[in-house]
Amino acid sequence: MGRWEPDARDRLVRAALDLFDEQGYENTAVAQIAERAGLTKSTYFRHFRDKREVLFGGQDELVELLVAGIAGTPESAGPLAAVEGALVAIAVTFTEERRANGPRRLAVIAANDELRERDAMKMAGFSSVMQEALRRRGVPELDAAVAVELGVVALRVAYGRWLEAGGDFAEVARRALDEVRIVAAALEGAE
Template sequence: MGRWEPNARERLVAAAVDLFAEQGYDSTTVSGIAERAGLTKTTFFRHFRDKREVLFAGQELHSRILADAIAAAPPSATPLQAVGEALDALAGSFTDGQQVFAGRLLAVIAANEELRERAAYKSAVLVGAMTEALLKRGAPDAVASLAAELGVRAFHSGFGRWAELDGSLPDLVREAFDEWRAASAALG
């Protein structure tokens, strides 16, 4: 593949996930990722700050999708209904091609403490984006925060299932969200 061909960002992500799975995160270099993608190291740094960020590149987009969907939810929607709308929008933004990488991505993150910490940070950012959007809709702080936490937990549960199973990410996330809602109701 030539350096001028489109989708450099996606090629870098695919190359990074492949290399991290093959040789481990610590043994993979930015130069190796760029070479595998058929690109230069300079091109890598046009898209990502470092090799860790290649795995978390969608954080800003995901935050925006969640916040926008909550803002667009009908005025009568409860905080949990608005979060459900946001989860539907986020899950719908993933492609079938991304499912191929999902399992390897989760395995790479699970095997590296630095990446687990970065994943926790990403989760906190997503919770913050949803909480802020719910607060703008008038939800009380504790309600907004809890609904957002529940939503992110449900998304991660559904994403984990999607990585292991054939199926629709939106359906799996919605199923996980229903389970988390039922679990919270059972708390009494």
């Protein structure tokens, strides 16, 4: 078990989702997840900080990609184009494996208050990281907040469509953000 396990992470996620299905999230211990995956508990903790992280892992990588996507957009581009760069940058993480696990993962989270809070916090974290990246490009605070929250709406829409129909996530995200932008531009205020 001490040897390198190239697909340890995926195996742990699959084992965890199987066990959460069979006996519930609350009734499953990290040791059981590791055992089901044919790995040790210490391998588990090399990949995930605690039990719930098996559902939220890869967050640091996503944050890095979002920030790099914004930084990689030409300085002349507006904040929404930079947000599009961020969404396109994370497309590499939207693998078939992730898509296959998606619906079960969402079902486990939806059924547990603590996990739903963790999920809300994760999205809030992405949002604040992207806003900071835009502020560093000189985008005014309110513009950054608006562009990022529209990006988050597009991300949610794109994720749902991609889970359902698959395809290239970058393309799905681009289309969703474009629809969001058109809707936002057409909104009327009160008289």
